[in-house]
Amino acid sequence: MSIGLKRLFGAAVIVLAVAAGGTSDAQQAQTAPNPQAQAPAQPQPQAAPTPAPATISAETKAARAKLDGYKADLDQKEAAIQGRTMPDTDLQNIRQQIEPIIADIRAVVDEQTPRLEASKQRLSQLGPKPEKGQPEESADVARDRAEREAAVAELDETQRLGRALLVQAEQLSTQIGDLRRTGFTRALFEQSDGLLSPSLWMSVVQAVPREFRALGLIAEDALDQLRRNTSLGVLLLLGLAIGAAIALYVGRRSIAPRLVRRDPAINDPSRRSRLLAALGVLILGAGPAIAGSWIVWVAFDSADIVPPRLEQVGKAVLSGLAFIAFVRALIDAILAPDHTSWRLIPVRDASATRIMSFSVLLATVMVFGKVIEAFNKAIAAALPITVITRAVFALAAALVFAELLRRFAARETQDEACLGPYVPQEVDIGGPLRSLGWFIVALIIGSVVGGYIALASFLVDQAVGISIIIALLVLGIAFADEFIGGSLRGQSRIATTLQANTGLRRRSLEQIGILVSGVARLVLIIIAILLVLLPWGIESTDVTGSLRALFFGFNVGDVTVSLSSILIAALLFAGGFTITRVIQRWLDNTFLPATDLDAGLRNSIRTAAGYVGIITAGVVAFTYLGLSLERLTIVAGALSVGIGFGLQSIVNNFISGLILLWERPIRVGDLVVVGDGEGYVRRINVRSTEIQAFDRSMLIVPNSNLISGIVRNRVRNDRVGRVLVSVPVPRASDPDQVAEIMRKAALAHREVMSEPNPRVLFKKVTENTIDFDLVCFVDDIDAAGRVSSELYFEIFRGLRKAGIGAPAPTPAPEPEEPAEKAPKTEEKEDEALTLLKDKTPA
Numbered sequence: 001m002s003i004g005l006k007r008l009f010g011a012a013v014i015v016l017a018v019a020a021g022g023t024s025d026a027q028q029a030q031t032a033p034n035p036q037a038q039a040p041a042q043p044q045p046q047a048a049p050t051p052a053p054a055t056i057s058a059e060t061k062a063a064r065a066k067l068d069g070y071k072a073d074l075d076q077k078e079a080a081i082q083g084r085t086m087p088d089t090d091l092q093n094i095r096q097q098i099e100p101i102i103a104d105i106r107a108v109v110d111e112q113t114p115r116l117e118a119s120k121q122r123l124s125q126l127g128p129k130p131e132k133g134q135p136e137e138s139a140d141v142a143r144d145r146a147e148r149e150a151a152v153a154e155l156d157e158t159q160r161l162g163r164a165l166l167v168q169a170e171q172l173s174t175q176i177g178d179l180r181r182t183g184f185t186r187a188l189f190e191q192s193d194g195l196l197s198p199s200l201w202m203s204v205v206q207a208v209p210r211e212f213r214a215l216g217l218i219a220e221d222a223l224d225q226l227r228r229n230t231s232l233g234v235l236l237l238l239g240l241a242i243g244a245a246i247a248l249y250v251g252r253r254s255i256a257p258r259l260v261r262r263d264p265a266i267n268d269p270s271r272r273s274r275l276l277a278a279l280g281v282l283i284l285g286a287g288p289a290i291a292g293s294w295i296v297w298v299a300f301d302s303a304d305i306v307p308p309r310l311e312q313v314g315k316a317v318l319s320g321l322a323f324i325a326f327v328r329a330l331i332d333a334i335l336a337p338d339h340t341s342w343r344l345i346p347v348r349d350a351s352a353t354r355i356m357s358f359s360v361l362l363a364t365v366m367v368f369g370k371v372i373e374a375f376n377k378a379i380a381a382a383l384p385i386t387v388i389t390r391a392v393f394a395l396a397a398a399l400v401f402a403e404l405l406r407r408f409a410a411r412e413t414q415d416e417a418c419l420g421p422y423v424p425q426e427v428d429i430g431g432p433l434r435s436l437g438w439f440i441v442a443l444i445i446g447s448v449v450g451g452y453i454a455l456a457s458f459l460v461d462q463a464v465g466i467s468i469i470i471a472l473l474v475l476g477i478a479f480a481d482e483f484i485g486g487s488l489r490g491q492s493r494i495a496t497t498l499q500a501n502t503g504l505r506r507r508s509l510e511q512i513g514i515l516v517s518g519v520a521r522l523v524l525i526i527i528a529i530l531l532v533l534l535p536w537g538i539e540s541t542d543v544t545g546s547l548r549a550l551f552f553g554f555n556v557g558d559v560t561v562s563l564s565s566i567l568i569a570a571l572l573f574a575g576g577f578t579i580t581r582v583i584q585r586w587l588d589n590t591f592l593p594a595t596d597l598d599a600g601l602r603n604s605i606r607t608a609a610g611y612v613g614i615i616t617a618g619v620v621a622f623t624y625l626g627l628s629l630e631r632l633t634i635v636a637g638a639l640s641v642g643i644g645f646g647l648q649s650i651v652n653n654f655i656s657g658l659i660l661l662w663e664r665p666i667r668v669g670d671l672v673v674v675g676d677g678e679g680y681v682r683r684i685n686v687r688s689t690e691i692q693a694f695d696r697s698m699l700i701v702p703n704s705n706l707i708s709g710i711v712r713n714r715v716r717n718d719r720v721g722r723v724l725v726s727v728p729v730p731r732a733s734d735p736d737q738v739a740e741i742m743r744k745a746a747l748a749h750r751e752v753m754s755e756p757n758p759r760v761l762f763k764k765v766t767e768n769t770i771d772f773d774l775v776c777f778v779d780d781i782d783a784a785g786r787v788s789s790e791l792y793f794e795i796f797r798g799l800r801k802a803g804i805g806a807p808a809p810t811p812a813p814e815p816e817e818p819a820e821k822a823p824k825t826e827e828k829e830d831e832a833l834t835l836l837k838d839k840t841p842a
Contacts, residue, residue, distance in 0.1 A: 059115075060154050063108050067161050070101055074165065078172055081179065088180055095176045102169045109162040116155040123148040184536065188458055193384075194451040195391045203384035214379045218309060226305050234303045241299030245292030252288040252325070259284060262339040272482050274342050278333040278475065285329025286322070293318035309378040316374040320367030327363040330471055331356045344478065351408070358404040362397055366464060369393030369457075391448045394456040398444040401463070405437045458535070466532055473528045480520035488513030569621040576617025584610050603668040603684060604661045649704075653687045656703035660684055666706060666713055671781055673712035674701055714781055720753070721781025725774040725791050726763070733804045735762060735770060741798040742774045748794070751787050753777045 077094050080086075126145050130137055137145075193200035260280035263269075269277075297318050300306055306314055335352040336343045343352065369390070376386050440463055447456035487494045488509045495509050504512075584606050592602040661684060666672055670681045672691065679693035689706060691699040714721070729738050739760040746758035758776035765771075774795070778787050799805075 057151070057154070060158055063112065063158050064161070066104070066108055067158070067165055070105055070165055070169075073101060074098075074168055074172060078168075081172075081176065085183075086179075088183055091176050091180050091183075095173055095180075098169055098173045098176070102166065102173070105162055105166045105169060109159055109166060112155050112159040112162065116152065116159060119148060119152045119155055123152055181536075188454050189452065190454055191451045192387050192453060194449045195388070195395065196449055197451070200384055200388060203382070204388055207382035207385055211379060211381055211385060214381075218307070218379055221307050222310060225307055229303065229305045234305065238299050238303060238305075241295050245296045248288035248292035248295075249321070249325070252285055255284055255288065262336065262342040264339060264341070267341050269342060271478075272486065274344060275475075275478055275482055277342055278336075278344055279479070281336075282329050282333040282475075285332060286326040289325030290322045293322040312374045313371065313378050316367075316371045320370060324360060324363045324367060327468070328356070328360050330468065331359050334471055334475060344475070354404065354407055358400060358407075362400045362404075362464065365393060365396050365400060366460065369397070387453050390457045391453045394444055394453070394460050395448050397460045397464075398441050398448075398456075401437065402441045405434055405441070408434060462532075462535060465535070469528050469531050473524055476524045477521055480517050480524065484520055485513040485517035488516075565625055569624045572624055573617045573621040576620060577614060580610055580613025580617065583613060601664070601667070604664060607661055607684065650687065653703045656707040657684060657686050657689075659707055660689070660703055666711060669715075671714040673714070674699070674705065674709070677701075719780045719782075721778050721784040723752070723774075723776050723778055723784050723788050723791065725776075725788055725795065726771060727774070727792075727795055727799075728766075728769040728771045729799065729804055731765070731768055731770055733770065735772075737802060738770075738772055738799070738804065741802060741804075742772060742795050745791055745794040745798060746774055746776045749787060749791060751778050751783055752791075753779060 077098065081091070081094065123145070126141065126148065129145070193203075260277050262277050297315060300314060301311075331337075334344050335347060335355060337349065337352040337356050340349055347355075372389050372393070373386070375381075376389060381389075440459060444456045444459050447453070447459065486492070488498070489495065495506065498504060498509055499506060587606050587609060588602075592605065595602075597605070660666065666681055666684075666689075668681050668683065672678070672681060674691065677691065677693060677699045679691045679699060681689060682692045682698070683690040684703075688700050688702050691701055693699055725742070727738070727742060739762070742760045743758060746752050747754075752758060753776070756777060758774060761773040761775065763771040763773045774791065776791075778784055
């Protein structure tokens with residue numbers, strides 16, 4: 001392309017940019033005369049071309065449309081709860097509708113994040129805009145920059161809109177939760193006339209005639225609907241359903257003992273057998289009753305012979321019968337009143353029977369109360385009748401519970417009087433638990449008398465509900481411990497199979513079982529807590545929302561803290577660490593043994609590979625967490641203060657270890673002397689070096705001591721070792737003959753080096769002896785001690801053959817000052833010499 005064509009193309013781009021500026025400018029240009037428009041266009045290199053704005057992409061349009069729809073829906077729901085009091089059911093429905101909206105908005109925001117990051121990276125490749133005084137960028141680059149900036153702005157704006165909607169939805173959900181809890185508290189502590197109030201009873205008496213008239217109307221309506229919808233097929237269907245329900249209700253007491261055998265002859269069954277039997281009793285005791293109630297309800301609902309008002313009464317009756325059967329089966333599964341040895345909780349037989357009877361009685365009272373309340377709602381009973389009904393049944397439940405506590409207290413007093421100092425081993429309802437029970441009874445009775453009827457009914461329901469949840473929790477924890485942790489302990493079949501197929505140790509399998517059972521316990525406890533808090537207006541949504549914010553991230557300033565990111569970063573670091581260990585093992589076992597490198601250099605390569613791998617894994621983990629180099633520098637600066645005060649010794653040893661690996665003044669396998677210790681270097685770690693002494697003990701020496709202290713390395717340059725053999729002979733012996741015997745013994749030994757030649761030194765003359773030293777060398781210092789011993793034997797064998805005996809021992813002079821400690825090699829030689837002197841004949 002020629003220069004003229006380039007200029008023409010630039011002018012066309014400028015014209016198109018100006019033309020796209022807006023219709024108002026175009027109209028003004030048409031109406032107002034512009035003398036410059038007739039002049040020829042002059043190139044203006046100082047002004048940057050203005051590119052046309054980019055159009056919004058289809059993906060961004062779809063995301064904006066979704067967000068607009070979510071915003072309209074949230075605004076509508078927010079307006080619905082403002083300015084008026086809504087029932088708890090309606091509030092709960094609105095909150096359940098908000099949860100999927102929150103999930104969809106979060107998905108849209110997450111969808112924009114990688115696209116925004118990619119657009120920012122593409123924009124960053126163009127570099128910064130030219131400053132004033134610098135050459136302008138070309139039209140192609142300017143147009144490309146404008147398009148990329150527009151794309152970044154669109155994606156960023158869409159993401160900001162999504163985050164704003166997400167905050168609005170979460171705030172609306174929290175507001176609904178607060179409204180529900182406020183309404184629950186208001187209803188719970190609403191006061192009316194107490195049970196002993198005469199005005200309450202007078203209101204009930206006045207309302208009775210009207211209620212009888214309402215009851216008559218309901219009965220007429222029910223009979224009329226029954227006549228209209230009753231046929232032979234309907235009656236046959238209802239009869240079959242009721243017959244099946246009765247068969248299930250009655251047959252469950254005979255089915256469970258036949259299918260689940262609790263043999264009384266077995267005095268001590270295994271825990272697993274007791275748990276399986278308990279599960280069978282619970283399922284076979286409660287399952288048929290629940291199925292029977294469901295069958296009858298489906299039949300009546302299909303026949304449509306019950307008025308809508310009375311449907312809730314029928315549902316209360318059927319669910320109440322199933323509830324009584326469930327309570328009885330649960331107590332039978334855990335306490336086993338008729339089977340002492342199969343009991344999960346060790347209580348007395350009388351206590352188990354008493355708990356069973358009173359629990360069933362309490363459940364029956366509660367069911368009667370719920371049925372009467374449903375009937376009151378069906379006939380739209382007056383408020384005084386509803387209040388007195390709930391008060392009477394709450395008081396009856398409290399009295400049943402009080403009688404149970406009284407029986408336990410009386411029974412315990414009799415047992416203590418009969419047994420004297422002996423205390424029964426069975427667990428029973430203890431003092432703190434009975435005190436709590438009496439407190440609840442007193443609170444219920446006080447609420448009934450004081451007019452807080454809703455609070456009294458709530459306490460009864462909560463006491464029974466929490467007791468059932470605790471019983472199920474105990475059963476679930478026992479199952480988790482036995483069938484998860486117990487299956488991986490001992491010689492079980494699952495543990496043996498896993499050990500054979502995975503190669504894990506039995507101890508590791510036991511630890512995994514304990515960990516998994518602990519996690520199962522935690523999950524069961526959390527579920528139980530959520531079930532307990534559910535009637536208080538605290539739903540799982542409140543808890544899961546907090547957990548979701550903790551897991552998926554919350555902002556602290558400009559840093560996003562996310563448990564999921566931390567876990568994934570930890571997994572990345574663990575993966576990198578594992579790969580590093582695999583590479584180190586491959587270097588140790590496969591690659592480095594195939595080379596000619598010495599052991600010290602192999603250890604340095606292996607350790608350096610470990611450092612590189614761990615540092616790389618750490619960098620990858622920190623990068624995933626979003627910590628840039630600037631933030632890492634800030635963290636390192638903060639850590640430097642701690643290093644200066646408390647970690648300087650550790651850092652000193654670490655740097656010294658790096659110096660040891662780089663300079664290699666000592667290597668793995670070297671024979672070194674550090675202070676009073678001597679031995680072979682076995683391993684150079686990050687903080688310390690392991691030195692194995694001659695007695696097989698391990699010396700742990702800090703690396704800083706090896707760098708700053710004095711270390712004798714006996715094999716620094718080579719493995720050649722010096723052997724010194726000192727031999728005293730009688731003073732009358734021929735020195736030349738003795739020297740020749742010693743020299744021949746050294747030359748005849750196959751491991752003594754010929755170069756440098758062995759030398760015999762005339763050391764000194766004493767009152768009774770003349771002393772000689774044989775100095776020779778061996779290829780490997782590890783053989784010096786053995787060669788020295790063999791030379792002693794050979795020399796003294798030659799001295800005996802020549803008739804040269806050992807001198808008579810002379811008493812050692814008293815030392816005037818402590819003698820300097822001789823090296824360990826010379827001590828061994830002196831001991832061998834003394835032993836040979838004692839065995840040599842004079």
